[in-house]
Amino acid sequence: MGLSPLGDAPDLGGAVGGRSVMSQISPNWVTSRLDFLVNWARANSLWPMPFGTACCAIEFMATAAARYDLARFGMERLSFSPRQADVLLCAGRLPFKLAPVIRRIYDQMPQPKWVISMGACASTGGIFDNYAMVQGIDTVVPVDVYVPGCPPRPEGLLYGILLLQKKVRGETIADASLREERPLEPGGLRIPARLVDEISEPFGNSVHQSRSA
């Protein structure tokens, strides 16, 4: 893909990549103040891209509506285009048929971007341990915050959003890997195949069902 990790790049001095310079001199008073300012701005104006596929989306709508009011957290502008979005909020189960769609939406979002996986189905596949469902969207896109629940109450989602804001406030400009675009591996997966199989292992009642029934 032409993208080399920053560590492999030859040392070109300060001419390229202010970031590498930044990572050498950071942390100091200037960068930490700059981090604070940038993170304050980012954390308080996260624009979510709702990817609502199931009942979690109903709870998300309730969260966005007047009683719980996402606008209090700087999310009043739901961005229905990935090009203007900061947070991909996957609310609901993800069938395999939608996996390339969410992957493309994630790829279309500009940096910085974060992902919230809302609900049991988006996080793990939930009760849908079957042939049609992705067992956790983290096999397709990287996830920052998992919100448990079936579906989560608006308070739960708000807590997840607050956790994401906390995470954003902890980021630093010196860590270039945070903003690194990671395309799919040559094998066509985001993470190694063994890992996909491992995190897709059934749990709970599903362990009593065999693969080759």
Added chain:
Amino acid sequence: MNPSVEALRRQFPDGVGRAMESCGQTIVYVDRARLLAIMTWLKESPSAAYNYLVDVTAVEYRDIERPIEVVYQLRALQHLGELRVKVELPKHEPLTVDSVYHLWRAADWLEREVYDMFGITFAGHPDLRRILMWETYQEGYPLRKDFPLRGRFSRAEQVRQALHANPEAHYSLEELSIERAYRDLPADMRDRIERGERDRVPPPPGEETQGE
């Protein structure tokens, strides 16, 4: 018992099998080879006039000896008759049955769904593609009894294939446009579109410049 069954027996003495009543519904088994003739008669004879195809589906029983059944649920909107027609497909023969697409256009997606889930091919269907699973799905037919619940491939392989499905290669927005659908709409709906109730009328293909 629905009187249409007796009429069917008189009309097709060799094509109609057993009939029964279940929960107020009349079920009649018909011969696979005569299906299309029987369905045509059921739709077009004035006494039957089943002009609404409610559903097409299929049933596979746990007993592996039993044939797969294709089920057609018919309704007659004039006299409110209901009839359930079943065709038995033995498993040692190819799972093929004639399509009723040309009698009821409702059969289009319903037969595609049965094909997608059970692997039954409908001879004469003009566009028999998968409809629920994606086009390049390779694991088989999910609602068959021999299909494992989690699919045949490993999760990693399923994710890999799904990520490379490339939806645009098989589906297009043009396919769903009103321009394509316009000619197939019923006359009253075409009227309403022309009067501007629903949407703008698309110019008929090839005549765009004539109005200028």
